[in-house]
Amino acid sequence: MVKSYHKKRFWAGILLAQFLLFFIFSKLKFAVSFFENLFEIQKKIHQLLFAWIPFSIGDVIYVLFGIFLVYLIIKLFRKKTRNNALLNILIVLNITYFIYQIFWGMLYFQTPIISKLPKAAITLEKRKALALDYLEKAKATRKLVQEDKDGVFMIKDLKSIEKEILQQQKKLPNFITNKQTDNINSFKPSLFENVMSFTGILGYYNPFTAEAQYNTELPSSYLPFTLAHESSHQLGFAREQEANFIGYLIGTNSTNTELKYSTEYFTLKSLLNSIIYEDEKFVKNILDRYSDEMKRDRLNEKKFISEHQGLLNDFFGFTNNLFLKSNQQEGSVTYSYFIDLLVRYKSINKK
Template sequence: MVLPISRFWYKFSLFLACLLVFWAGFYPEWVEKYYAQAFYPHWSRTLRFLLGNIPFSLGDLVYGLALLLLFWAIGRMGRDWGRMGFRSASWLWLGKILHALLWVYLLFSLCWGLLYVRPSLGTRWQLKPVAYQKEDIRRLTLSLLDSTRKYRQRLGTEAVWRPCRDSLVPWTLSAYAPLALAQRTPALDQASLKPSLFGAVGDWVGYTGYFNPFTGEGQYRADLPFVLQPFVALHETAHQLGYAPEDEASWVAYTAALNHPSDRVRYSAHLELLGYALAEEFLLYGQEGSFAAFDSIAKENKARMDPGVRADRKRIRDFFLSRQNQVSPAMNALYDQYLKLNRQEKGLRSYHAVLSWALAHQN
């Protein structure tokens, strides 16, 4: 069948636009200059202005609508198989699926996704990530154990576990103000942080928060332990400000928290990094195959960790263990592939790469 001229040029233009976006991914400096520095800050600020004061997550509604459309399309495809025959209907729907995927790819890339190919954070912050050894991680772990003890003892249990939803936006704005003043991050005049409408879905998908690239909103789980929420808010806001890789977003969030006036914000950030450091340390020492060294490190960490920190970590662990299900591993595997497709070769372990930035900062 010959396509009408208008339909041909529409499909050709869509394909060409996607091809140009894909081609731009091979030129990080061009993306940095014309997209990350010239276009994206204005686009992000516009989205925050338009959607930031809406009290619910528009992005969640968009995803919910997309899911309903997917179910509707599956039903229509089944009907067309019965009416048109399997082969004809399959070719028809293959074209429709490719058309939809091209639009998703184009919108995702233009709204935010091109940030994955900008040059590394280190080139902009004059910071070189460290290829660490177990001794480096050991040194960092001890430092984080001391920091978490200091903030936990200042706060006490009641303050650590007090609800903080109304404080997240003010905390986030004040955390990023010094970084903007130092020209480390774009100015954050208005945040767009929302509690997710589908918090229970997080048990199945396995997220604590997420950034919606199409609406520019940062979502966090309202049912998440309160001690985690400040860092999650800072992390998703870092994505909002243009830091796409997970390790870079975590490092920017941690840096924003370092000199924050609230001990709750600083404790949340140090507790997050401590979790990564402990996991990485046990992995590196475990790979040596020396049970004696592994056991010695574990006992020393337990003795050095503040009892309040230990209780908080147990409470967090119990929260996630009580919500484990059989779907989460599959969703984690999908997200792992998503990260790898977007140039984060380590997949989910990209989150642990924030330790390289922390060590570079220490040195």
């Protein structure tokens, strides 16, 4: 009993020491740079190991890990096995936290993209001008994509979008990033797509396998940009809104009309979301000026959302907000950060 007590204290102390150690690392530029370089090595190894497998190995690992945790929790409620169960939980937490931090967590402390862009006033007028610009872009590109029998945008070839994303990664501006790119396709349909539809999660990156999971049930207007966003995580951009910005750079310069439309439409919606609390009348006017095709896509998105709203959506929105804050982001407020990056980038690139 005494030996078990000392073991539990030891592992609890190790966990606290890890918290402190990685906090210190997050403040040291050379340490963060070390983890950036380590990410490139482990990503290549993981992609070579897992990319060729047609289903998500990361999801399988999550399932097995979840079953193991439930097993330990059950043992925790039994008097005879309680001490060993608590000890094993502490060991698992230590190992998981350590692997997560060295593979992914420290990337949240990289030099922000915003520091690589010129300062610019993010005025309402600039955002309105961009919204009008992207309205016209989206209307024009929308006419070039295919529709289903209900006149809603339909993806013709998802694999060609994935290949295009990998090609566009190589064309990202050097002053934004010099991260290493490759042609390894590690996009995977999530095994949890039904659950994802009820959580508001469009996709996610698995740092333990370097796979980019996506929800195949998503409306086509969401899906291409979701892939571009998750591919940005694969490049090593941990912050959500920086992944959006890199996804924007990938999609907006693409010759693939499906990816381009999804990106332009996402950008337009993001701009309107940033404007609505300041000028609701302007936003309503823009929505009225959507093309008939875009209006059908918008109704399809609203239908998808309304069919999948519920407690899970609220819960995952709350937990995601906590996660962002724990990584020194501003929770849901960080959605304005993408607009900040966009406006600054457009100030030096007028295309």
